Amino acid sequence: MSNQGWSTEGCCEPLVREPLTADRAAGLARVFKALGDPARLRLLSLIASHEGGEACVCELSGVFDLSGPTISHHLKVLREAGLIAGERRGTWIYYRVLPDALAGLAGVLDTGRASVPAGR
């Protein structure tokens, strides 16, 4: 159902260069909204930083005070935002981060002079 209308390619145009169109803003907002929750942010970080770049739900459930269905819900939101992908391997389902999506977002936020604070 409904690809999120967000293709990772060609979307790295930073938003500081020219005004976003309503269409692109809607697509970007969907992804940012997916990141706008502490639980999802921690899930994403937990998956990304896990050994091998993937983790199964059983490893994620123990870290939070959230119930199973809630974890599953957050993973679904991240999946539909195109940030992660899940693969069933036997009994467990392993989730991994899609690096292109994160890189695309980072590109959108790039100001052109990035991380050079003292820079001038």
Next chain:
Amino acid sequence: MSNQGWSTEGCCEPLVREPLTADRAAGLARVFKALGDPARLRLLSLIASHEGGEACVCELSGVFDLSGPTISHHLKVLREAGLIAGERRGTWIYYRVLPDALAGLAGVLDTGRASVPAGR
């Protein structure tokens, strides 16, 4: 009132390196949530891409189908998220983007191989 608990320095640690703490996840989620709305995203882009890097509310109101109070509300959210700053100059209030905040977010999202597709 209420700094958002988000200091731009030292927060560029990418979330793919190690799991986010609950505290940092909450701070980051607040900023991402501010970006998770098409109107706010367009406002931010409009301000950032405007000549001189700043724009007054009167120039922003005409672009959207939103009422004045709604525009003001979104600007307040962006301001409290530490993404923009407003300065009154005579009758009009000029908003400008805080580049460090965007750069910090981009750093958090950085996957390490960022926008180098042919990678290393």
Next chain:
DNA sequence: CCCTTGTCTCGATGGATGTCGAAACAGCAG
């Protein structure tokens, strides 16, 4: 076959959020 474990879907509920109109506040021009 049934049972256990892992994961998701469904339905419900309390709280947060986007939106508006009306009113208040801040400058500027008569």
Next chain:
DNA sequence: CTGCTGTTTCGACATCCATCGAGACAAGGG
């Protein structure tokens, strides 16, 4: 001072969202 324009705050309402419990589906072991 009085009015006028630009901007924000206030109060209200409809909608969305995070969370949960209960149940369904999938895979493996007796």
